[in-house]
Amino acid sequence: MRILIIHNQLWAHYKSRLFSEIYSSLKEKYPESAFLVVQIALYEASRSAMQSDESIVYDYPYQVLFSRSLDSVRFPERLKSLFKAFHTYKPTVLNITGYFDWAQVLLMFYARMRGVKVVLSSESSSADHNRSALKERLKRFIVNRANAFFCFGKTSAQYLESLGVNPATILVRNAAVIDEEIIRTRYDLAKKQFGNEHLIRKFIFTGRLAPEKNLSLLIRAFYNVQHTDSGSWQLLLVGDGPERDLLENLTRSLNLADKVTFAGGFPWYKVPEWLAKSDVLVLPSKSEPWGLVVNEAMTCGMPVLVSDKCGCAADLVEPGKNGLTFDPENQSALEEAMRFFMQNPDRIVPMGNESMKMIAPFSSKHVASRMADCYKSLSRKG
Incomplete structure (x- = not known):
């Protein structure tokens, strides 16, 4: 052969x-x-x-x-x-x-x-x-x-x-x-290094800051949920791309500069360090053949919020078990999904544990x- x-x-x-x-x-x-x-x-x-x-x-x-x-x-x-x-x-x-x-x-x-x-x-x-x-x-x-x-x-x-x-x-x-061994090892190491630094809960997006990623909708949805809920949450955007200036301007116009962090672009093996500082992954793409960042987050034991236009949603997200899916054209649906974790932070760890079980066949x-x-x-x- x-x-x-x-x-x-x-x-x-x-x-x-x-x-x-x-x-x-x-x-x-x-x-x-x-x-x-x-x-x-x-x-x-x-x-x-x-x-x-x-x-x-x-x-x-x-x-x-x-x-x-x-x-x-x-x-x-x-x-x-x-x-x-x-x-x-x-x-x-x-x-x-x-x-x-x-x-x-x-x-x-x-x-x-x-x-x-x-x-x-x-x-x-x-x-x-x-x-x-x-x-x-x-x-x-x-x-x-x-x-x-x-x-x-x-x-x-x-x-x-x-x-x-x-x-x-x-x-x-x-x-x-993905390279689950490298991802998980570096995530665990980062968790130990950060210790109690991770006090404020965070949603995280990692990827290109590009139109198809639908990040304007994510920022507006975050504005609405943090504006109406008392929980102290932040939004972390890890990546770079053609929409960075537009998204930063949108963030300033909504007075979210202290709530939304633009971390910049990093190589794949540095992403686990940012996942270790976060709680829930959000992938709001309008179109995505798969979305390997979801594999990464699940390998790290995180719950996920995934657009139903992402190829991975059908395989990797069981709503209510390890995360939620939503229509990327419906801002209210994303707000509802984000609000679920803001109002139920006790669900983060058990749903993250389910993520690790569900990603095992991959x-x-x-x-x-x-x-x-x-x-x-x-x-x-x-």
Whole structure:
């Protein structure tokens, strides 16, 4: 069994954790197998300024085709290099990333002609973009050339099924993983360091300060709930982006400067330190294929408030058990959800404990073990 994964960029830490766990699982279960991840580029241009932590090392065999940004790699370059890597490695199973890169799609078609089994990894859901009938027909044709599928969760599986995919071929339905070991270890360390500093309760958002994140609505909702409730709560926004000035101006206009903190942007491995200073995660996005920050917060034992337009909501939020969901177009619904925790702070810890239980099936080790078994099963089929 020779497994070849095509992935877009090396600087995708959570995927690196998954690849490491797959490699480890294969060595343990199927020592005769060979495994290689071909990374097309080092990073996406939008993430070029991201810092890395050299103490975090991932162990899996990989090859980087272009030591520059993914955006700068032209289609002919990708196509030629991917086909060369394919012929050099001679896989029995090919795992491609999505269906948006025509170089990978053409490689999939070619692999099928050569008798190689193809797995398509998909994160998309029906709600994360506007859809056109022509594009949907094209996607239907593409995805149904694959032998099997790995998807993030329920909504991405449902979307594949809407494109005509046989549900029995969706072999992994919980591929939305994070590096839970690093996240939880650094969260626990930060909790010990802060001690009793965390006296004022906080809602926290982490991510890009961008229009699709719906942060103006979050700030206005927070203004209304803190204005009408006696509880002393604050709002912490961790991230940077094109709407920062607009959001800071909105905060000042509502006289919330002492209640809303703009922490700025931080690399992923620093986020647990901010989660440790907070109580409840809020993700109010108008559109989100998944929302891995919810995985992070749940791994840290936090309850979550999640927009029902986020792909993760169907899998990770059970209203009243570990958090609440809301319509991101309905400010009153978000206010009601926030007010629940302000008026019931005794529910924070037990609901956070439920979060930790519910996120367990999404552990990188658990998912990787399942993927290794799927690769083996595909290799056995004629």
